[in-house]
Amino acid sequence: MRLTERIRYVGVNDMKTDLFERQWPLPYGVSYNSYLVVGEKVALIDTAAAGFSDELLANIRSEIGDRAVDYLVVNHMEPDHSALQVVIREQYPDCEIVTNAKAASMIEGYHGITDNVKVIKEGESLPLGGVSLQFFMVPMVHWPETMVSWCPEENTLFSGDAFGTFKAVGETINDSKSGTFEEYKDEMTRYYASIVGKYGGPVQAALKKLGGLEIKRICATHGPVWENSIPEVIALYDRLSRYDADHGVCLAFGSMYGNTRQAAMALAEAIRQRGIPCAVHDLTAENYSFALADVFKYDTVIIGSPTYNAGIFPPARLFMQGILDRTVKGRKFMAFGSFTWAAASVKLLNEMAEAAGFEILGEGLTFKQGYTEAKFDAQALAALV
Ligand SMILES: Cc1cc2nc3c(=O)[nH]c(=O)nc-3n(C[C@H](O)[C@H](O)[C@H](O)COP(=O)(O)O)c2cc1C
Ligand SMILES: [Fe+2]
Ligand SMILES: [Fe+2]
Known part of the structure; x- marks a missing residue:
């Protein structure tokens, strides 16, 4: 040619x-x-x-x-x-x-x-x-x-x-x-x-x-x-x-039994209702490069992960590590997810985000067992974005 x-x-x-x-x-x-x-x-x-x-x-x-x-x-x-x-x-x-x-x-x-x-x-x-x-x-x-x-x-x-x-x-x-x-x-x-x-x-x-x-x-x-x-x-x-990004959200989650997923959907809806773009990625269904692209596109990263063996659900941990590996700068961060007996995922994700120098929005939200609107106040979280 x-x-x-x-x-x-x-x-x-x-x-x-x-x-x-x-x-x-x-x-x-x-x-x-x-x-x-x-x-x-x-x-x-x-x-x-x-x-x-x-x-x-x-x-x-x-x-x-x-x-x-x-x-x-x-x-x-x-x-x-x-x-x-x-x-x-x-x-x-x-x-x-x-x-x-x-x-x-x-x-x-x-x-x-x-x-x-x-x-x-x-x-x-x-x-x-x-x-x-x-x-x-x-x-x-x-x-x-x-x-x-x-x-x-x-x-x-x-x-x-x-x-x-x-x-x-x-x-x-x-x-x-x-x-x-x-x-x-x-x-x-x-x-x-x-x-x-x-x-x-x-x-x-x-x-x-x-x-x-x-x-x-x-x-x-x-x-x-x-x-x-x-x-x-x-x-x-x-x-x-320059890690420069638009105002908007990359919301990526992993969920085994659907509780963290339901929370993710409610939060994405609440964020969009506020007129803020929110791209949603299921980390168990797609390669995390698609979510990473949106981390480079948007200024806010929200990760949903249940607690798993006293830690972060592996697909979510891999994604968070991927963000850290790329020394992404200047993002706002929030985490949420379900647990059953002792919550750990949100705290650990927040620690990783702090290590990256991200601004933590509130403390995130971890809820016990099944998802309900009463346990997971999506509107209150969305107001922090
Ligand atoms: C292999 C495995 C390990 C788990 N480890 C923990 C744990 O260490 N602490 C805890 O509170 N819950 C633990 N759980 C319970 C999950 O956090 C709980 O089932 C949660 O509701 C799952 O959320 P999901 O519906 O979004 O997948 C574990 C569940 C599985 C299947
Ligand atoms: Fe190449
Ligand atoms: Fe190359």
Whole structure:
């Protein structure tokens, strides 16, 4: 697919993997994007995940025919992009790998490749004859070796996982169809929350570093090529990485026998009656990445959990730990849930929220045994939000 005469898309859609990183559901698939930059020399930017070698090689051939790939630029070593380095080397034996020192040692560690590797430094350029690439380190977006490649002649940023999103790409590859950004926004937020969420600081540093570039095209490793929605895409990543959120509630709960669930539904209804958006997630029915996306979207987190073996019900505990792992900042917090003989879940959740520096709204509410409106004053709790 020709993005411009000198920039070609040769990535693949993955519609068969059920879980990305064996953790995150892919209801709309995912793409592993790689690109060719075609000058007098040809550079391939990143590869794809294991299992896509035939497709990647066919895509390359359909763009450049019998010409060779002269350089393989390695921006990021996570295996969703690096798995086919050996395949590329076998197909194009003279192909020189161009990357930074940290990635070079990972290439050796994963693939045993040490020969014909060109190690470049921050700001260095690779001339390709009529077109060039310049490299900028963006450590921890999303691994320590991560860098981006900038093509000044095409004002194109090969941004790695930054600005990436779940959901496979459409036929046009780019966002030329109106509404593309809106179509991807939720999956981009979920991708960010699940995968990049811990690295808000490094994402902010990268945005500052790249702020001076006059970017006309963002070629990320997952999702559409951004040409028409660049301000929106950058604004979303900027907001997410500052942990900035709208006023609203992510209410996530787990419940074994339905009592905490009934309380969750009553509380969500009471919150909505006050005109406050409230997204509800059943942590026993769906992967917690969907709720995590709403933690990044809204300023208030409410978790429902029964007491379980003197602790938090495991799905709720996993979710809360997921929030802490991502060093989410500046949220308001509330917990509730049923118990039978000795309540513990709400107290423990509040302690975790305090450790995260969240503002605790009231003390939350734990109720004994069956749910009733008398035991669970949803209106009073909603008034605290
Ligand atoms: C495996 C298991 C462990 C439990 N551990 C505790 C406990 O340590 N303390 C307590 O008060 N209740 C405990 N309970 C009781 C639950 O908190 C109680 O059944 C609650 O009403 C369940 O809420 P739910 O209907 O939302 O699932 C436990 C229940 C189960 C099934
Ligand atoms: Fe990655
Ligand atoms: Fe990736």
